[in-house]
Amino acid sequence: MARYTEAVCRLCRREGEKLFLKGERCYTPKCSFEKRSYAPGMHGKMNAGRPGRESDYGKQLRAKQKVRRVYGVYERQFRRFYGQALRMRGQTGPNLLTILETRLDNVVYRLGFAASRAQARIMVSHGHFLVNGQRADIPSFSVKADDVITVKEKSKETVYFKNLREEAEGRTVPTWLARDLTNLSGRMLRSPERSEIDGNLNEQLVVEYYSR
DSSP states (O other), X not given: OOOOOSOTHHHHHHHXXXXXXXXXXXXXXXXXXXXXXXXXXXXXXXXXXXXXXXOHHHHHHHHHXXXXXXXXXXXXXXXXXXXXXHHSSSOHHHHHHHHHHTBHHHHHHHTTSSSSHHHHXXXXXXXXXXXXXXXXXXXXXXXXXXXXXXXXXXXXXXXXXXXXXXXXXXXXXXXXXXXXXXXXXXXXXXXXXXXXXXXXXXXXXXXXXXXX
């Protein structure tokens, strides 16, 4: 399986905005984007403040890359999700975002059980969560309405999960999910609506990119 091994802050700098890939660190002055908001590379600082005219293709590419990077999905998998969204009823763009939002790693992140999607993905891969009482260690597992996500009993004994109730209390949960911090569990009430998903993502440009 492919892995991105470079500094994730470079991805934010390339997109020209914070993507909050490192969780709570992104809200502090330690965030690299606060110090170097220009694009990475030897010419990044030189060209800062004087961007060139971007083509339609360039805008579509950047929109696609931004969505991929926010959800931590590689190109091959992202293209497969797009094909799945294309076959679903309704608009392809919102369908694609719904597929990404209902991935198990993203749901764990949205429930506040992880500070970032990357952390959630690792925790899921290590088998810390159950879905409807069954072990689920595949981050791309598609969560459905009424599915219940719980922390495995053995995992609750670890230091991280013992401190999680206090840490997660300040993290907001979207209205399409319900969280029970006492039992360290959550339930997906329904599929998210477009208005409940990040408004800074331009799914229409992603559709245009793949429709070329």
